[in-house]
Amino acid sequence: xxxxxxxxxxxxxxxxxxxxxxxxxxxxxxxxxxxxxxxxxxxxxxxxxxxxxxxxxxxxxxxxxxxxxxxxxxxxxxxxxxxxxxxxxxxxxxxxxxxxxxxxxxxxxxxxxxxxxxxxxxxxxxxxxxxxxxxxxxxxxxxxxxxxxxxxxxxxxxxxxxxxxxxxxxxxxxxxxxxxxxxxxxxxxxxxxxxxxxxxxxxxxxxxxxxxxxxxxxxxxxxxxxxxxxxxxxxxxxxxxxxxxxxxxxxxxxxxxxxxxxxxxxxxxxxxxxxxxxxxxxxxxxxxxxxxxxxxxxxxxxxxxxxxxxxxxxxxxxxxxxxxxxxxxxxxxxxxxxxxxxxxxxxxxxxxxxxxxxxxxxxxxxxxxxxxxxxxxxxxxxxxxxxxxxxxxxxxxxxxxxxxxxxxxxxxxxxxxxxxxxxxxxxxxxxxxxxxxxxxxxxxxxxxxxxxxxxxxxxxxxxxxxxxxxxxxxxxxxxxxxxxxxxxxxxxxxxxxxxxxxxxxxxxxxxxxxxxxxxxxxxxxxxxxxxxxxxxxxxxxxxxxxxxxxxxxxxxxxxxxxxxxxxxxxxxxxxxxxxxxxxxxxxxxxxxxxxxxxxxxxxxxxxxxxxxxxxxxxxxxxxxxxxxxxxxxxxxxxxxxxxxxxxxxxxxxxxxxxxxxxxxxxxxxxxxxxxxxxxxxxxxxxxxxxxxxxxxxxxxxxxxxxxxxxxxxxxxxxxxxxxxxxxxxxxxxxxxxxxxxxxxxxxxxxxxxxxxxxxxxxxxxxxxxxxxxxxxxxxxxxxxxxxxxxxxx
DNA sequence: GGCGGAACTTTTTTT
DNA sequence: AAGTTCCGCC
Numbered sequence: 001x002x003x004x005x006x007x008x009x010x011x012x013x014x015x016x017x018x019x020x021x022x023x024x025x026x027x028x029x030x031x032x033x034x035x036x037x038x039x040x041x042x043x044x045x046x047x048x049x050x051x052x053x054x055x056x057x058x059x060x061x062x063x064x065x066x067x068x069x070x071x072x073x074x075x076x077x078x079x080x081x082x083x084x085x086x087x088x089x090x091x092x093x094x095x096x097x098x099x100x101x102x103x104x105x106x107x108x109x110x111x112x113x114x115x116x117x118x119x120x121x122x123x124x125x126x127x128x129x130x131x132x133x134x135x136x137x138x139x140x141x142x143x144x145x146x147x148x149x150x151x152x153x154x155x156x157x158x159x160x161x162x163x164x165x166x167x168x169x170x171x172x173x174x175x176x177x178x179x180x181x182x183x184x185x186x187x188x189x190x191x192x193x194x195x196x197x198x199x200x201x202x203x204x205x206x207x208x209x210x211x212x213x214x215x216x217x218x219x220x221x222x223x224x225x226x227x228x229x230x231x232x233x234x235x236x237x238x239x240x241x242x243x244x245x246x247x248x249x250x251x252x253x254x255x256x257x258x259x260x261x262x263x264x265x266x267x268x269x270x271x272x273x274x275x276x277x278x279x280x281x282x283x284x285x286x287x288x289x290x291x292x293x294x295x296x297x298x299x300x301x302x303x304x305x306x307x308x309x310x311x312x313x314x315x316x317x318x319x320x321x322x323x324x325x326x327x328x329x330x331x332x333x334x335x336x337x338x339x340x341x342x343x344x345x346x347x348x349x350x351x352x353x354x355x356x357x358x359x360x361x362x363x364x365x366x367x368x369x370x371x372x373x374x375x376x377x378x379x380x381x382x383x384x385x386x387x388x389x390x391x392x393x394x395x396x397x398x399x400x401x402x403x404x405x406x407x408x409x410x411x412x413x414x415x416x417x418x419x420x421x422x423x424x425x426x427x428x429x430x431x432x433x434x435x436x437x438x439x440x441x442x443x444x445x446x447x448x449x450x451x452x453x454x455x456x457x458x459x460x461x462x463x464x465x466x467x468x469x470x471x472x473x474x475x476x477x478x479x480x481x482x483x484x485x486x487x488x489x490x491x492x493x494x495x496x497x498x499x500x501x502x503x504x505x506x507x508x509x510x511x512x513x514x515x516x517x518x519x520x521x522x523x524x525x526x527x528x529x530x531x532x533x534x535x536x537x538x539x540x541x542x543x544x545x546x547x548x549x550x551x552x553x554x555x556x557x558x559x560x561x562x563x564x565x566x567x568x569x570x571x572x573x574x575x576x577x578x579x580x581x582x583x584x585x586x587x588x589x590x591x592x593x594x595x596x597x598x599x600x601x602x603x604x605x606x607x608x609x610x611x612x613x614x615x616x617x618x619x620x621x622x623x624x625x626x627x628x629x630x631x632x633x634x635x636x637x638x639x640x641x642x643x644x645x646x647x648x649x650x651x652x653x654x655x656x657x658x659x660x661x662x663x664x665x666x667x668x669x670x671x672x673x674x675x676x677x678x679x680x681x682x683x684x685x686x687x688x689x690x691x692x693x694x695x696x697x698x699x700x701x702x703x704x705x706x707x708x709x710x711x712x713x714x715x716x717x718x719x720x721x722x723x724x725x726x727x728x729x730x731x732x733x734x735x736x737x738x739x740x741x742x743x744x745x746x747x748x749x750x751x752x753x754x755x756x757x758x759x760x761x762x763x764x765x766x767x768x769x770x771x772x773x774x775x776x777x778x779x780x781x782x783x784x785x786x787x788x789x790x791x792x793x
Numbered sequence: 794g795g796c797g798g799a800a801c802t803t804t805t806t807t808t
Numbered sequence: 809a810a811g812t813t814c815c816g817c818c
């Protein structure tokens with residue numbers, strides 16, 4: 001998120017834009033009455049209950065345009081908060097389009113975290129513990145740094161890191177920060193968590209952060225709140241500045257964010273919160289549905305406006321989703337409606353196992369490609385999404401789609417800036433920019449290997465501590481005094497000298513930061529490290545490093561870049577090509593697709609067992625909202641499926657269909673009979689079609705009894721013994737293996753790297769990979785080496 | 794101190 | 809099943 005606001009002027013600008021008030025307001029055109037009301041109710045607290053697909057972003061952006069056009073506020077006097085950078089970006093774009101000019105720089109539109117950073121930088125000195133305080137240049141730690149730091153603290157207490165994992169402590173501390181509980185405010189009972197060490201370690205962690213001049217994600221919010229609470233003058237400044245506040249996804253706010261908003265809004269109360277209690281799916285990270293349910297109490301006299309006209313889905317889809325969500329208690333309630341044509345019912349299908357499920361979905365998608373569903377209109381791969389509960393479900397689809405050559409993209413996988421090589425490179429940059437960044441130092445001092453192991457690090461740490469200097473400085477002393485022996489010493493000297501040189505280069509106007517970055521990676525030996533690495537993913541890592549350098553072009557210097565990356569961990573997803581999207585349900589929030597597949601609706605997976613164990617009924621309700629979010633992503637066709645067997649930790653486990661399946665309203669669901677099940681062999685066909693004594697395959701039978709029927713249970717029992725017959729794929733693999741390869745050919749595989757063909761049968765090759773090991777691989781899965789033939793995958 | 798194999802956990806979701 | 813961490817040997 002890039003909030004460029006170069007002005008320190010926080011006094012309100014006179015309403016000089018009144019002149020615009022009389023003009024026509026094109027941004028009002030085409031709004032429905034509710035949307036229009038939402039746009040025009042400018043003053044006082046407003047709660048906008050916006051159901052899925054009701055044009056919420058449209059209302060929000062039009063509202064901002066209206067505020068500006070009416071001269072109610074200057075751009076810099078409006079605060080608009082979102083949860084994700086993506087949402088912020090989209091809003092910025094759309095407002096820009098509405099106004100016909102870019103809004104960059106003026107409007108305070110960003111994530112809670114991004115805006116908090118902006119505020120904190122200006123008052124960093126006010127955050128401290130009496131002895132130490134933050135400096136405006138503070139760094140933001142990510143989860144990785146956070147955990148490494150905590151691990152050190154745990155070890156410093158002589159605790160067994162196995163019994164008290166740093167991850168768990170991090171989770172605990174995050175939870176406290178989400179609720180704005182500083183170590184001092186921590187209730188006695190909570191402080192005793194982590195076997196009595198919780199409070200103490202938390203305090204130690206906060207102190208350590210301060211000495212590092214660093215904050216973590218949770219601090220960004222918490223420090224802001226404590227800042228406002230302890231310094232009313234500062235709070236007043238910001239209250240005066242932000243005359244109008246808008247909040248997106250209000251149902252996802254946690255306690256800290258709620259306090260943050262309340263403090264800022266309590267003077268003028270011009271706050272407009274947009275949300276949908278039915279789409280609250282982040283309770284596990286501290287979000288409080290209660291915030292939205294309580295809004296009218298928190299802000300007496302609030303106007304509540306409901307957006308209920310849905311522009312996205314067919315009535316069948318809406319009805320199925322509404323029926324499902326009605327099982328939740330304590331909703332604010334709303335009735336979605338649409339003018340769209342009825343469309344197809346939500347489809348439901350069961351499979352033997354997760355592999356059959358993936359296979360079937362793959363075939364369905366291919367059938368769309370062949371135009372077998374003309375009623376839907378044209379369906380391209382970009383129109384299709386597979387939404388899973390847990391990311392491990394993705395593998396089955398990736399494997400299957402690879403073998404049949406179906407292009408797909410995984411959205412929200414391991415993110416670019418979280419990759420090892422990127423984080424290493426960034427640690428180099430960090431150390432060069434701020435030589436006192438001890439965490440960065442620790443990360444890279446021995447990467448690439450410089451013969452500096454635990455002992456050397458300990459020595460450096462001790463020297464640094466004794467002299468009260470950062471680690472890099474400590475290393476310099478170690479080098480000067482020759483505390484280390486042999487090779488390590490020479491390497492450490494080279495490293496220290498190198499960092500010193502790059503640091504000087506960074507201040508040299510004549511050297512661009514891009515050139516500097518390349519120089520750092522080359523001279524440090526980091527690039528060489530990967531060039532010499534023979535593992536199959538090494539080339540990919542080098543590509544990523546190139547991409548990282550390219551990303552630098554958008555910034556003026558390394559500092560600016562590092563600042564940006566700390567908050568924006570995502571990268572633009574390329575969508576130039578036609579690909580099916582695979583993502584988690586959480587990742588799908590806010591998106592829409594004509595065709596949606598919802599696999600894995602099994603008890604334990606969805607609703608997730610852990611969610612149920614840890615949060616009981618509340619957990620189930622959140623899972624149900626997640627199901628609701630999933631169904632409402634679909635515009636024209638939604639297909640829910642479940643499998644009788646699924647591999648978990650490498651073990652086959654049988655499972656029952658999700659309770660949510662039973663909750664779908666029968667009249668909006670069409671039950672399909674899975675392939676390979678008719679013929680009576682397994683008794684499963686009876687389970688599906690026979691329960692209602694109907695023998696038609698497409699009978700409606702979304703009936704709880706179906707899944708308790710003897711047939712279903714038999715299927716459960718037998719599925720482990722019988723393998724599903726593999727249905728003939730509707731796509732022919734380009735050619736048989738023989739046509740493309742001969743024994744002895746060199747081939748390359750996306751996952752396993754390069755290897756040699758040792759044998760083949762039909763479309764399957766036996767390959768000996770250079771990384772060691774034989775694998776049987778579908779021919780379509782590998783690429784000939786040394787040829788440019790475009791064999792799919 | 795580095796490397797390789799064994800043993801052990803993990804998989805809910807993320808700013 | 810796969811990724812990580814741990815441990816013992818070089």
